[in-house]
Amino acid sequence: xxxRVTDREGDExxxxxxxxxxxxxxLRDHDFGVEAICGGCCSCATCHVxxxxxxxxxxxxxxxxxxxxxxxxxxxxxxxxxxxxxxxTPDLDGLALxxxxxx
Ligand code: FES
Numbered sequence: 001x002x003x004r005v006t007d008r009e010g011d012e013x014x015x016x017x018x019x020x021x022x023x024x025x026x027l028r029d030h031d032f033g034v035e036a037i038c039g040g041c042c043s044c045a046t047c048h049v050x051x052x053x054x055x056x057x058x059x060x061x062x063x064x065x066x067x068x069x070x071x072x073x074x075x076x077x078x079x080x081x082x083x084x085x086x087x088x089t090p091d092l093d094g095l096a097l098x099x100x101x102x103x
Pocket of ligand 1: 024036037038039040041042043044045046047048082083084085
């Protein structure tokens with residue numbers, strides 16, 4: 001599956017994603033500046049992304065921990081997600097997201 005990524009400069013990329021790992025892990029291997037300092041344990045929010053609205057219903061809902069942490073970020077919006085909390089699956093082929101600004 002592919003992920004359609006808009007980086008912090010507004011440039012769009014189509015990346016080949018691996019399934020069974022998180023979206024964050026797929027993003028981290030590229031040059032998008034996703035630091036993922038906590039390694040995916042939902043405590044740093046440096047994997048913050050904005051998911052295109054059309055894709056939001058296809059994702060597993062936020063856990064309480066994710067909702068709380070992402071809600072504390074400066075740039076959070078209704079379509080904010082922590083990409084380490086989204087597991088990449090084949091049916092997410094075409095998932096479109098934007099990397100959130102650095103805090
Ligand atoms: Fe730290 Fe997602 S990688 S919260």
